[in-house]
Amino acid sequence: MASGVAISDEVVLAYNQIKIRRQGDDEKERYKLVMFCISENGKNIVINHDLSLKNKHIENEENVFKKIASMIPLKDCCYGLYDCNYATTESQKQTLIFIMSAPDNAPLKKKMLYASSKAALKQKLEGVSTEWQVNDCSDMEMAVLVDKLSGTKEKVISLEGKKV
Template structure:
Protein backbone atom coordinates (compact mmCIF):
# COMPACT_ATOMS: atom_id res chain seq x y z
CA UNK A 1 0.00 0.00 0.00
CA UNK A 2 1.34 3.43 -0.88
CA UNK A 3 0.85 4.74 2.66
CA UNK A 4 2.39 1.69 4.34
CA UNK A 5 -0.84 1.15 6.31
CA UNK A 6 -2.13 -2.44 6.42
CA UNK A 7 -5.79 -3.44 6.14
CA UNK A 8 -6.93 -5.69 8.98
CA UNK A 9 -8.60 -9.02 8.21
CA UNK A 10 -11.54 -7.84 10.28
CA UNK A 11 -12.18 -5.00 7.80
CA UNK A 12 -12.38 -7.51 4.94
CA UNK A 13 -14.66 -9.77 7.03
CA UNK A 14 -17.03 -6.88 7.76
CA UNK A 15 -17.09 -5.94 4.07
CA UNK A 16 -18.13 -9.48 3.20
CA UNK A 17 -20.86 -9.41 5.85
CA UNK A 18 -22.34 -6.11 4.70
CA UNK A 19 -21.92 -6.98 1.00
CA UNK A 20 -23.85 -10.24 1.18
CA UNK A 21 -26.16 -8.72 3.76
CA UNK A 22 -25.24 -11.52 6.13
CA UNK A 23 -27.67 -14.04 4.64
CA UNK A 24 -29.04 -16.56 7.06
CA UNK A 25 -29.07 -14.17 9.98
CA UNK A 26 -31.88 -12.11 11.34
CA UNK A 27 -32.35 -8.97 9.33
CA UNK A 28 -31.95 -6.84 12.46
CA UNK A 29 -28.42 -8.22 12.91
CA UNK A 30 -27.26 -7.10 9.46
CA UNK A 31 -24.85 -4.21 9.20
CA UNK A 32 -26.20 -0.90 7.92
CA UNK A 33 -22.97 1.05 8.43
CA UNK A 34 -19.41 -0.15 8.95
CA UNK A 35 -16.96 2.61 9.88
CA UNK A 36 -13.22 2.11 9.57
CA UNK A 37 -10.39 4.17 11.03
CA UNK A 38 -6.66 4.11 11.53
CA UNK A 39 -5.54 2.04 14.50
CA UNK A 40 -4.07 3.85 17.49
CA UNK A 41 -0.53 3.09 16.26
CA UNK A 42 -1.53 4.26 12.74
CA UNK A 43 -0.19 1.04 11.20
CA UNK A 44 -3.47 -0.48 10.05
CA UNK A 45 -7.07 0.23 9.11
CA UNK A 46 -9.49 -1.30 11.62
CA UNK A 47 -13.24 -1.45 12.19
CA UNK A 48 -14.56 1.26 14.51
CA UNK A 49 -17.00 -0.90 16.48
CA UNK A 50 -18.36 1.98 18.57
CA UNK A 51 -19.62 3.82 15.49
CA UNK A 52 -20.70 0.95 13.23
CA UNK A 53 -24.44 0.32 13.11
CA UNK A 54 -26.69 -2.67 12.59
CA UNK A 55 -30.28 -2.45 11.42
CA UNK A 56 -31.49 -3.03 14.99
CA UNK A 57 -29.62 0.12 16.08
CA UNK A 58 -31.76 2.21 13.74
CA UNK A 59 -35.24 0.84 14.49
CA UNK A 60 -36.39 3.91 16.42
CA UNK A 61 -34.64 6.50 14.24
CA UNK A 62 -36.96 8.95 12.51
CA UNK A 63 -34.27 9.87 9.97
CA UNK A 64 -31.83 7.02 9.23
CA UNK A 65 -29.69 9.12 6.89
CA UNK A 66 -29.12 11.79 9.56
CA UNK A 67 -28.14 9.12 12.06
CA UNK A 68 -25.67 7.60 9.58
CA UNK A 69 -24.08 10.99 8.92
CA UNK A 70 -23.96 11.84 12.62
CA UNK A 71 -21.59 8.91 13.17
CA UNK A 72 -18.78 10.74 11.33
CA UNK A 73 -16.44 12.56 13.73
CA UNK A 74 -16.04 16.31 13.39
CA UNK A 75 -12.24 16.45 13.36
CA UNK A 76 -10.96 13.13 12.07
CA UNK A 77 -11.08 11.09 8.87
CA UNK A 78 -12.97 7.83 8.36
CA UNK A 79 -13.88 5.29 5.71
CA UNK A 80 -17.40 3.90 5.69
CA UNK A 81 -19.45 1.22 4.00
CA UNK A 82 -23.09 2.25 3.99
CA UNK A 83 -25.81 -0.18 2.88
CA UNK A 84 -28.20 2.34 1.36
CA UNK A 85 -31.83 1.57 0.55
CA UNK A 86 -33.39 3.86 -2.02
CA UNK A 87 -36.04 3.98 -4.72
CA UNK A 88 -35.85 5.27 -8.24
CA UNK A 89 -38.74 5.91 -10.59
CA UNK A 90 -38.31 2.34 -11.86
CA UNK A 91 -37.52 0.20 -8.80
CA UNK A 92 -36.35 -0.24 -5.22
CA UNK A 93 -32.61 -0.66 -4.76
CA UNK A 94 -30.09 -1.46 -2.08
CA UNK A 95 -26.44 -0.68 -2.81
CA UNK A 96 -23.22 -0.27 -0.89
CA UNK A 97 -21.79 3.22 -0.84
CA UNK A 98 -18.11 3.66 0.01
CA UNK A 99 -17.67 6.93 1.88
CA UNK A 100 -14.40 8.69 2.51
CA UNK A 101 -14.82 11.34 5.18
CA UNK A 102 -11.89 13.77 5.31
CA UNK A 103 -13.10 17.00 6.94
CA UNK A 104 -11.16 20.23 6.60
CA UNK A 105 -10.76 20.23 10.38
CA UNK A 106 -8.74 16.96 10.34
CA UNK A 107 -4.97 17.17 10.50
CA UNK A 108 -3.16 17.37 7.18
CA UNK A 109 -1.15 14.26 8.08
CA UNK A 110 -4.32 12.21 8.68
CA UNK A 111 -5.91 13.42 5.46
CA UNK A 112 -2.79 12.42 3.53
CA UNK A 113 -2.64 8.94 5.11
CA UNK A 114 -6.33 8.32 4.45
CA UNK A 115 -6.08 9.57 0.86
CA UNK A 116 -3.02 7.45 0.10
CA UNK A 117 -4.58 4.33 1.67
CA UNK A 118 -7.94 4.62 -0.09
CA UNK A 119 -6.97 2.88 -3.35
CA UNK A 120 -5.62 -0.21 -1.59
CA UNK A 121 -8.65 -0.37 0.69
CA UNK A 122 -11.09 -0.10 -2.21
CA UNK A 123 -9.17 -2.87 -4.00
CA UNK A 124 -10.22 -5.18 -1.15
CA UNK A 125 -13.84 -4.14 -1.68
CA UNK A 126 -14.66 -5.69 -5.05
CA UNK A 127 -17.98 -4.77 -6.63
CA UNK A 128 -18.59 -1.38 -5.07
CA UNK A 129 -20.90 0.64 -7.24
CA UNK A 130 -20.82 4.04 -5.55
CA UNK A 131 -18.21 6.22 -3.90
CA UNK A 132 -18.93 9.41 -2.00
CA UNK A 133 -16.10 11.76 -1.01
CA UNK A 134 -17.15 14.05 1.84
CA UNK A 135 -14.79 16.85 2.89
CA UNK A 136 -17.05 19.47 4.36
CA UNK A 137 -20.13 19.46 6.59
CA UNK A 138 -22.09 20.88 3.64
CA UNK A 139 -21.15 17.76 1.63
CA UNK A 140 -22.99 15.62 4.22
CA UNK A 141 -26.28 16.75 2.72
CA UNK A 142 -28.70 14.14 1.39
CA UNK A 143 -28.75 15.88 -2.00
CA UNK A 144 -25.04 15.07 -2.43
CA UNK A 145 -25.72 11.37 -1.84
CA UNK A 146 -28.72 11.44 -4.18
CA UNK A 147 -26.49 12.85 -6.91
CA UNK A 148 -24.19 9.82 -6.51
CA UNK A 149 -27.08 7.35 -6.57
CA UNK A 150 -28.66 8.58 -9.78
CA UNK A 151 -29.74 12.18 -9.34
CA UNK A 152 -33.22 13.12 -10.42
CA UNK A 153 -34.28 9.45 -10.84
CA UNK A 154 -34.04 8.90 -7.05
CA UNK A 155 -37.39 9.48 -5.37
CA UNK A 156 -36.81 8.04 -1.88
CA UNK A 157 -33.84 7.34 0.42
CA UNK A 158 -34.18 5.21 3.57
CA UNK A 159 -37.97 5.50 3.49
CA UNK A 160 -38.07 9.28 3.09
CA UNK A 161 -39.34 10.94 -0.07
CA UNK A 162 -36.91 13.38 -1.66
Protein backbone atom coordinates in the same frame (compact mmCIF):
# COMPACT_ATOMS: atom_id res chain seq x y z
CA MET B 1 -0.65 -0.68 0.60
CA ALA B 2 1.20 2.29 -0.89
CA SER B 3 1.02 4.12 2.42
CA GLY B 4 2.31 1.14 4.39
CA VAL B 5 -1.06 0.74 6.14
CA ALA B 6 -2.47 -2.82 6.07
CA ILE B 7 -6.17 -3.73 6.00
CA SER B 8 -7.13 -5.93 8.95
CA ASP B 9 -8.91 -9.25 8.41
CA GLU B 10 -11.78 -7.87 10.52
CA VAL B 11 -12.41 -5.17 7.89
CA VAL B 12 -12.56 -7.75 5.08
CA LEU B 13 -14.88 -9.95 7.14
CA ALA B 14 -17.22 -7.00 7.85
CA TYR B 15 -17.27 -6.16 4.14
CA ASN B 16 -18.19 -9.72 3.23
CA GLN B 17 -20.96 -9.70 5.85
CA ILE B 18 -22.47 -6.42 4.68
CA LYS B 19 -22.39 -7.25 0.97
CA ILE B 20 -23.89 -10.76 1.06
CA ARG B 21 -27.35 -11.56 2.36
CA ARG B 22 -27.63 -15.16 3.45
CA GLN B 23 -30.92 -16.92 4.03
CA GLY B 24 -31.41 -17.48 7.74
CA ASP B 25 -29.20 -14.57 8.83
CA ASP B 26 -30.67 -12.26 11.46
CA GLU B 27 -31.34 -8.99 9.59
CA LYS B 28 -31.14 -7.00 12.83
CA GLU B 29 -27.51 -8.09 13.27
CA ARG B 30 -26.45 -6.96 9.78
CA TYR B 31 -24.34 -3.83 9.51
CA LYS B 32 -26.12 -0.79 8.15
CA LEU B 33 -22.98 1.31 8.53
CA VAL B 34 -19.51 0.08 9.30
CA MET B 35 -16.84 2.71 9.90
CA PHE B 36 -13.10 2.15 9.56
CA CYS B 37 -10.14 4.10 10.86
CA ILE B 38 -6.38 3.82 10.84
CA SER B 39 -5.20 2.36 14.15
CA GLU B 40 -3.37 4.50 16.71
CA ASN B 41 -0.03 2.99 15.69
CA GLY B 42 -0.76 3.85 12.04
CA LYS B 43 -0.19 0.30 10.81
CA ASN B 44 -3.70 -1.07 10.16
CA ILE B 45 -7.15 -0.07 8.98
CA VAL B 46 -9.57 -1.39 11.60
CA ILE B 47 -13.29 -1.18 12.40
CA ASN B 48 -14.40 1.69 14.60
CA HIS B 49 -17.15 -0.12 16.50
CA ASP B 50 -18.28 3.06 18.28
CA LEU B 51 -19.28 4.66 14.97
CA SER B 52 -20.71 1.54 13.30
CA LEU B 53 -24.42 0.73 13.25
CA LYS B 54 -26.33 -2.49 12.84
CA ASN B 55 -29.94 -2.62 11.63
CA LYS B 56 -31.11 -3.16 15.22
CA HIS B 57 -29.68 0.27 16.13
CA ILE B 58 -31.81 2.10 13.56
CA GLU B 59 -35.09 0.17 13.56
CA ASN B 60 -36.90 2.93 15.51
CA GLU B 61 -35.17 5.86 13.79
CA GLU B 62 -37.50 8.29 12.08
CA ASN B 63 -34.76 9.53 9.74
CA VAL B 64 -32.22 6.79 9.04
CA PHE B 65 -30.15 8.97 6.71
CA LYS B 66 -29.71 11.64 9.40
CA LYS B 67 -28.57 8.96 11.84
CA ILE B 68 -26.06 7.62 9.31
CA ALA B 69 -24.73 11.12 8.58
CA SER B 70 -24.44 11.88 12.31
CA MET B 71 -22.02 8.97 12.72
CA ILE B 72 -19.46 10.50 10.34
CA PRO B 73 -16.94 12.52 12.39
CA LEU B 74 -16.59 16.18 11.45
CA LYS B 75 -13.10 16.62 12.90
CA ASP B 76 -11.37 13.36 12.09
CA CYS B 77 -10.69 11.22 9.04
CA CYS B 78 -12.36 7.87 8.49
CA TYR B 79 -13.68 5.45 5.90
CA GLY B 80 -17.02 3.71 5.89
CA LEU B 81 -19.39 1.37 4.13
CA TYR B 82 -23.07 2.24 4.09
CA ASP B 83 -25.74 -0.27 3.04
CA CYS B 84 -28.06 2.24 1.38
CA ASN B 85 -31.72 1.62 0.51
CA TYR B 86 -33.34 3.90 -2.00
CA ALA B 87 -36.07 3.96 -4.61
CA THR B 88 -36.02 5.21 -8.16
CA THR B 89 -38.88 5.82 -10.53
CA GLU B 90 -38.29 2.23 -11.71
CA SER B 91 -37.68 0.11 -8.56
CA GLN B 92 -36.39 -0.32 -5.01
CA LYS B 93 -32.60 -0.56 -4.82
CA GLN B 94 -29.80 -1.32 -2.42
CA THR B 95 -26.19 -0.40 -2.90
CA LEU B 96 -23.03 -0.26 -0.86
CA ILE B 97 -21.56 3.21 -0.62
CA PHE B 98 -17.91 3.77 0.22
CA ILE B 99 -17.48 6.78 2.49
CA MET B 100 -14.26 8.76 2.59
CA SER B 101 -14.26 11.44 5.22
CA ALA B 102 -11.36 13.87 5.30
CA PRO B 103 -12.75 16.99 6.96
CA ASP B 104 -11.15 20.30 6.05
CA ASN B 105 -10.15 20.87 9.68
CA ALA B 106 -8.46 17.46 10.15
CA PRO B 107 -4.65 17.49 10.45
CA LEU B 108 -2.97 17.59 7.04
CA LYS B 109 -0.68 14.64 7.78
CA LYS B 110 -3.69 12.50 8.71
CA LYS B 111 -5.60 13.52 5.57
CA MET B 112 -2.60 12.56 3.46
CA LEU B 113 -2.32 9.16 5.17
CA TYR B 114 -6.01 8.43 4.61
CA ALA B 115 -5.84 9.58 0.99
CA SER B 116 -2.80 7.41 0.26
CA SER B 117 -4.40 4.34 1.93
CA LYS B 118 -7.77 4.68 0.20
CA ALA B 119 -6.88 2.85 -3.02
CA ALA B 120 -5.64 -0.24 -1.17
CA LEU B 121 -8.80 -0.34 0.94
CA LYS B 122 -11.11 0.10 -2.06
CA GLN B 123 -9.26 -2.71 -3.81
CA LYS B 124 -10.19 -5.02 -0.91
CA LEU B 125 -13.80 -3.82 -1.13
CA GLU B 126 -14.21 -5.08 -4.67
CA GLY B 127 -17.47 -4.15 -6.36
CA VAL B 128 -18.29 -1.00 -4.39
CA SER B 129 -18.91 1.54 -7.13
CA THR B 130 -20.44 4.56 -5.37
CA GLU B 131 -18.21 6.84 -3.30
CA TRP B 132 -19.42 9.56 -0.96
CA GLN B 133 -16.66 12.08 -0.15
CA VAL B 134 -17.30 14.06 3.04
CA ASN B 135 -15.17 17.15 3.68
CA ASP B 136 -17.59 19.34 5.62
CA CYS B 137 -21.21 19.58 6.83
CA SER B 138 -22.54 20.51 3.40
CA ASP B 139 -21.37 17.14 2.03
CA MET B 140 -23.57 15.36 4.59
CA GLU B 141 -26.80 16.59 3.05
CA MET B 142 -29.21 14.06 1.57
CA ALA B 143 -29.14 15.91 -1.77
CA VAL B 144 -25.41 15.26 -2.16
CA LEU B 145 -25.84 11.51 -1.79
CA VAL B 146 -28.96 11.47 -3.98
CA ASP B 147 -26.90 13.19 -6.68
CA LYS B 148 -24.29 10.39 -6.45
CA LEU B 149 -27.01 7.74 -6.74
CA SER B 150 -28.66 9.49 -9.68
CA GLY B 151 -25.77 8.65 -11.99
CA THR B 152 -28.09 6.40 -13.97
CA LYS B 153 -31.07 7.42 -16.07
CA GLU B 154 -33.41 6.54 -13.22
CA LYS B 155 -34.37 9.39 -10.91
CA VAL B 156 -34.03 8.75 -7.14
CA ILE B 157 -37.37 9.45 -5.45
CA SER B 158 -36.63 8.32 -1.88
CA LEU B 159 -33.67 7.54 0.34
CA GLU B 160 -34.12 5.31 3.39
CA GLY B 161 -37.87 5.71 3.10
CA LYS B 162 -37.82 9.52 2.98
CA LYS B 163 -38.98 11.35 -0.15
CA VAL B 164 -36.29 13.47 -1.76
